[in-house]
Amino acid sequence: MKIIDEFDRRSYRNVWTVSECAGGDIHPVSYELLGKARELAAAGGCEVWTVVLGSGFSEHLDALYAYGADVIVAVDDARMRAFNDELECHVLERLVEKYRPEIVLCAATSRGRALIPRLASRIHTGLTADCTGLAIDPDSGNLLQTRPAFGGNIMATIKCTDYRPQMATVRPKVMPMPSPEPGRTGRLIRESILASDTLNIKEILQTVERREPTVNLSEARIIVAGGRAMKGPDGFRLLEAFAKQLGGAVGASRAAVDNGWIAYPHQIGQTGATVQTDVYIACGISGQIQHLVGMQSCKTIVAIDIDDTTPMMKLADVSVKGDLFEIIPELIKELNKGGSL
Numbered sequence: 001m002k003i004i005d006e007f008d009r010r011s012y013r014n015v016w017t018v019s020e021c022a023g024g025d026i027h028p029v030s031y032e033l034l035g036k037a038r039e040l041a042a043a044g045g046c047e048v049w050t051v052v053l054g055s056g057f058s059e060h061l062d063a064l065y066a067y068g069a070d071v072i073v074a075v076d077d078a079r080m081r082a083f084n085d086e087l088e089c090h091v092l093e094r095l096v097e098k099y100r101p102e103i104v105l106c107a108a109t110s111r112g113r114a115l116i117p118r119l120a121s122r123i124h125t126g127l128t129a130d131c132t133g134l135a136i137d138p139d140s141g142n143l144l145q146t147r148p149a150f151g152g153n154i155m156a157t158i159k160c161t162d163y164r165p166q167m168a169t170v171r172p173k174v175m176p177m178p179s180p181e182p183g184r185t186g187r188l189i190r191e192s193i194l195a196s197d198t199l200n201i202k203e204i205l206q207t208v209e210r211r212e213p214t215v216n217l218s219e220a221r222i223i224v225a226g227g228r229a230m231k232g233p234d235g236f237r238l239l240e241a242f243a244k245q246l247g248g249a250v251g252a253s254r255a256a257v258d259n260g261w262i263a264y265p266h267q268i269g270q271t272g273a274t275v276q277t278d279v280y281i282a283c284g285i286s287g288q289i290q291h292l293v294g295m296q297s298c299k300t301i302v303a304i305d306i307d308d309t310t311p312m313m314k315l316a317d318v319s320v321k322g323d324l325f326e327i328i329p330e331l332i333k334e335l336n337k338g339g340s341l
């Protein structure tokens, strides 16, 4: 909504997050968003509100307060058991018009990506997708929304100066998980679905249970990732054996995925998954910026490469120069003997 004057600008208050609810559970990224929202609200001197649209999530409300919500706006309705982007968008539009948030943050999950651009378009405001940094401009109070642009070659900081709310999405695992404060409480506002929300929109007749993904990189503590140097599917079988010994998962660069050596859900980077593991072992991955944006927040990075001048070898906490086809079998042998890395 375009800001008409200073009075209008000031009528928008508070930082909102959209908490994602599926089957009564709250997606962990919702807590990551609350952590960032707390920082922004502290800088802007306002409250953190979170909106939960779904069904049967009441047991999780305490957790939302504990992770940072001052106010929860809850719409708990069986018609929202399955995700319906049109219905959620209508309800959110009404809530935004009623409460006038200054900032709205949403997860860049498949649900968030379906919902939030639709909302931004309906309420005529800007949206910055896949932000990696969010801060309040101390001079203007605007939200500074930073994200990779032009294929990851520059980091762009975007402002939405003349429209409200300012809207941004953030991918899971990009913002750190805040520490919860057990016992923290706040206000609860219950809202309902109105007849006008359901007028002329699609109805979900049947839902099909999701098949388990082949790999869940976001939950892995250790990832062994391979790049173009793996040379083919056999190279990835070597990495699978290595990852299995370590209790980790296998990741890949886009070069490996594009070559068809491993499936897309394993891809890490700008156009793949973002991960934040305890240990990330990059095997023959040069570390182009599009790969780094997906893994640079991992706690300990190990790189194996024949060339010690690559960006990945420079970024790594431990860089091992050498041929991975000699090094990895030796490591597997050591682990088989009961050794550790």
Ligand SMILES: Cc1cc2nc3c(=O)[nH]c(=O)nc-3n(C[C@H](O)[C@H](O)[C@H](O)COP(=O)(O)OP(=O)(O)OC[C@H]3O[C@@H](n4cnc5c(N)ncnc54)[C@H](O)[C@@H]3O)c2cc1C
Binding pocket: 151, 152, 226, 227, 228, 229, 252, 253, 254, 255, 256, 267, 268, 269, 270, 271, 272, 283, 284, 285, 286, 287, 288, 289, 290, 291, 294, 304, 305, 306, 307, 310, 322, 323, 324, 325
């Ligand atoms: C819009 C856009 C989006 C992109 N998104 C992504 C993304 O999400 N994820 C991603 O990964 N890429 C992405 N890319 C591609 C990215 O720019 C790089 O091309 C890609 O990451 C390179 O993959 P790589 O490191 O495996 O290959 P290379 O850059 O070719 O590196 C291979 C490395 O292996 C080393 N090596 C070779 N043989 C051996 C050996 N025997 N032992 C040890 N080391 C060896 C080499 O020295 C080299 O450092 C994107 C590009 C664009 C333009």
